[in-house]
Amino acid sequence: MPLNFGNDVDGSSRILLNEPRGSTAQVLLFGGQVISWKNERREELLFMSSKAQYLPPKIIRGGIPVCFPQFGNFGGLERHGFARNRFWALDDDPSPLPPANKQSSVDLILKSTEDDLKIWPHSFELRVRISISLGKLTVIPRVRNIDSKPFSFMFALRNYLHVSDISEVRVEGLETLDYLDNLKGKERFTEQADAITFDGEIDRVYLNTPTKIAVIDHERKRTIELRKEGMPNAVVWNPWDKKAKSIADMGDEDYMTMLCVDSGAIEPQVLLKPGEEWKGRQELSIVSSSYCSGQLDPRKPSGYPPQRPSLLYISLSLSPVFSFFVSGAMASAWIVDGPGIASKVKNASLSSALQTRDCGASIQCPNCYHRIDNTNVLVPWPGLPKGVKFEPTDADIIEFLEAKCGISGSEPHVLSEEFIRPVTEDVGINYTHPKNLPGTNKDGVSAFFVHKTVQAYGTGQRKRRKITPTCLNEEPVRWHKTGRNKHVFLNGVKRGCKKIMVLYKSARKGSKPEKSKWVLHQYHLGTEGNEIGEYVVSKVTYQKEKVKDEGESSGVRGGPGPTTPMTNTPTPPRPVDGVAGDGQAFDDDKMFDPFYEVVNHNQKLTKVHGLDSIPEAALWSKKARREEEEVGVNLSEDNLTCNESIEASSSLWENNQILPNPSLGELDGFALSDLENVDLGSPPDFLTLASQDSLMNWMGWL
Numbered sequence: 165m166p167l168n169f170g171n172d173v174d175g176s177s178r179i180l181l182n183e184p185r186g187s188t189a190q191v192l193l194f195g196g197q198v199i200s201w202k203n204e205r206r207e208e209l210l211f212m213s214s215k216a217q218y219l220p221p222k223i224i225r226g227g228i229p230v231c232f233p234q235f236g237n238f239g240g241l242e243r244h245g246f247a248r249n250r251f252w253a254l255d256d257d258p259s260p261l262p263p264a265n266k267q268s269s270v271d272l273i274l275k276s277t278e279d280d281l282k283i284w285p286h287s288f289e290l291r292v293r294i295s296i297s298l299g300k301l302t303v304i305p306r307v308r309n310i311d312s313k314p315f316s317f318m319f320a321l322r323n324y325l326h327v328s329d330i331s332e333v334r335v336e337g338l339e340t341l342d343y344l345d346n347l348k349g350k351e352r353f354t355e356q357a358d359a360i361t362f363d364g365e366i367d368r369v370y371l372n373t374p375t376k377i378a379v380i381d382h383e384r385k386r387t388i389e390l391r392k393e394g395m396p397n398a399v400v401w402n403p404w405d406k407k408a409k410s411i412a413d414m415g416d417e418d419y420m421t422m423l424c425v426d427s428g429a430i431e432p433q434v435l436l437k438p439g440e441e442w443k444g445r446q447e448l449s450i451v452s453s454s455y456c457s458g459q460l461d462p463r464k465p466s467g468y469p470p471q472r473p474s475l476l477y478i479s480l481s482l483s484p485v486f487s488f489f490v491s492g493a494m495a496s497a498w499i500v501d502g503p504g505i506a507s508k509v510k511n512a513s514l515s516s517a518l519q520t521r522d523c524g525a526s527i528q529c530p531n532c533y534h535r536i537d538n539t540n541v542l543v544p545w546p547g548l549p550k551g552v553k554f555e556p557t558d559a560d561i562i563e564f565l566e567a568k569c570g571i572s573g574s575e576p577h578v579l580s581e582e583f584i585r586p587v588t589e590d591v592g593i594n595y596t597h598p599k600n601l602p603g604t605n606k607d608g609v610s611a612f613f614v615h616k617t618v619q620a621y622g623t624g625q626r627k628r629r630k631i632t633p634t635c636l637n638e639e640p641v642r643w644h645k646t647g648r649n650k651h652v653f654l655n656g657v658k659r660g661c662k663k664i665m666v667l668y669k670s671a672r673k674g675s676k677p678e679k680s681k682w683v684l685h686q687y688h689l690g691t692e693g694n695e696i697g698e699y700v701v702s703k704v705t706y707q708k709e710k711v712k713d714e715g716e717s718s719g720v721r722g723g724p725g726p727t728t729p730m731t732n733t734p735t736p737p738r739p740v741d742g743v744a745g746d747g748q749a750f751d752d753d754k755m756f757d758p759f760y761e762v763v764n765h766n767q768k769l770t771k772v773h774g775l776d777s778i779p780e781a782a783l784w785s786k787k788a789r790r791e792e793e794e795v796g797v798n799l800s801e802d803n804l805t806c807n808e809s810i811e812a813s814s815s816l817w818e819n820n821q822i823l824p825n826p827s828l829g830e831l832d833g834f835a836l837s838d839l840e841n842v843d844l845g846s847p848p849d850f851l852t853l854a855s856q857d858s859l860m861n862w863m864g865w866l
């Protein structure tokens with residue numbers, strides 16, 4: 165396939181790279197420079213100055229300029245060398261690299277000219293291969309010495325990253341390293357901060373850096389991971405306001421939305437003998453909303469601040485996505501050696517000292533960056549601390565599903581991979597009694613499963629929710645949908661749906677089906693009636709009696725304040741279609757408004773909706789109710805399910821002989837108890853403690 169070219173206003177060509185999911189990159193022959201990289205949502209990931217000039221031989225401020233054969237003013241040549249303001253050519257012979265797939269990759273070459281040799285007397289060939297794949301931009305630079313004498317050079321890829329707000333950005337992976345400070349005459353310092361944050365000009369060349377560096381953009385909930393080979397330096401540059409004003413091709417406020425984190429071979433320089441070739445590699449990839457410190461290069465030294473006793477609310481490292489609540493001093497309270505997380509640690513090819521220090525189990529508060537000290541655990545494989553509860557929000561689960569179904573283009577969060585367990589058996593979650601599911605417990609801690617949509621729904625339109633007893637004395641039970649589906653919003657956009665189901669023991673003749681305390685939340689992508697994606701997440705919970713526990717009340721409400729604010733799943737705009745938010749579920753006015761009685765005095769409605777109808781009515785907004793009154797009773801698939809349950813469980817009920825009692829007292833109790841089940845949206849601001857036993861059980865299953 166031929167390369168895709170676009171023409172610039174100045175007549176020069178830009179090469180357009182694209183990959184099937186829609187991400188793109190643009191590359192100029194001038195400077196061999198990437199000037200744009202967009203993800204599949206067409207979001208630009210690289211910064212381009214608002215005053216960028218495309219006027220060769222002027223440099224272009226933004227994208228990824230190539231600095232060669234010098235970086236900055238580390239030598240006597242023009243700043244950052246001359247490669248960035250030369251016209252490069254397409255490289256037809258990128259050997260020894262195999263020919264590029266031209267749809268997503270381009271090979272460029274810059275050869276020294278007569279004029280260049282006057283400035284820098286070394287014959288060279290500088291090549292870059294630029295390729296994109298889903299969520300990733302790769303640059304492979306090579307320098308070949310075609311001279312008769314050795315030469316040394318510097319090389320850097322200046323990555324102008326586009327960030328939402330520089331003061332909300334953090335760079336991880338450079339802590340404890342030495343750097344040369346360009347603002348202080350290249351004096352050498354040691355990085356003291358746990359992570360680099362920005363509140364002023366910065367211009368540093370970090371030495372001996374690890375292969376992975378993370379640029380975490382809190383506001384955008386996005387992390388760019390920089391992986392590099394052959395380039396031991398990382399440069400961090402932001403001119404801040406004063407310097408930005410002095411840079412002609414930079415807008416006064418541009419510094420707020422940019423950060424350069426460069427890969428470089430600067431100090432030491434690269435020495436090449438005649439005929440030799442140097443090769444580097446850089447990958448920039450988007451790591452969805454979260455990132456785990458422990459995943460950074462394990463070779464990096466880690467500093468741990470002294471442990472803080474007392475209560476801590478923590479979230480895994482860089483993102484407030486997965487929430488945990490931890491109680492008590494943590495020194496000796498680690499759950500260890502579950503075959504899930506811990507087995508990874510065991511398998512890591514690290515010394516045992518490093519495994520216990522930086523094994524992926526280290527956990528950091530996203531607000532104060534306090535990292536829990538796990539250096540003093542007695543047992544060798546730290547896992548999760550005592551009392552830690554995996555409690556993703558609805559939005560987290562939808563994000564996980566998007567990643568799992570390949571829709572977001574990012575990898576599922578590392579913890580979601582650990583805790584949302586895949587079920588591959590033909591028998592889906594819906595057909596197994598929840599008490600028999602692995603990892604479930606009656607302590608109020610939820611178990612999470614991801615499984616194929618077909619395993620959730622069976623075949624056809626009807627949703628199979630009847631659970632076949634596994635032994636003779638087991639009662640038949642069935643999931644009943646309760647309440648309306650709840651839309652789940654990501655950044656204000658409806659991206660998924662949550663169905664809430666309660667397990668009922670099927671009714672015997674003459675009695676009502678008896679509600680159990682098992683609750684199932686089933687999440688799918690898309691909107692109601694337009695479900696998409698191959699997978700569904702099921703969250704199974706046994707609702708514990710609400711007993712006021714000392715630990716809970718002190719820890720959850722009245723205890724010393726956590727150091728970090730809780731995850732804030734953005735409150736979505738109120739849906740226009742009348743779906744109630746969690747807050748509405750407890751709105752007494754709505755629960756006991758006149759419409760409520762109307763619904764339940766309407767025999768037809770009561771019969772059709774059956775058990776599902778009452779909490780649903782309580783949850784409806786008035787607007788939705790009015791709409792439904794106008795259009796009449798809507799026989800949804802859930803109504804069918806109810807009919808299905810009627811057939812299966814009770815002939816009396818089927819014959820409408822045991823309608824729910826429409827008296828207020830009965831309805832009151834009924835609605836309230838069901839509403840307890842209906843809540844269960846995003847977790848509350850402070851989570852209750854999970855028992856260590858339940859986690860042990862869970863991890864045992866893992």
Ligand SMILES: O=P(O)(O)OC[C@H]1O[C@@H](O)[C@H](O)[C@@H](O)[C@@H]1O
Pocket residue numbers: 223236237243244346367401411
């Ligand atoms: O304006 P340029 O040449 O792209 O360089 C930008 C900055 O790059 C930094 O690396 C240099 O240390 C600064 O001195 C310089 O201002």
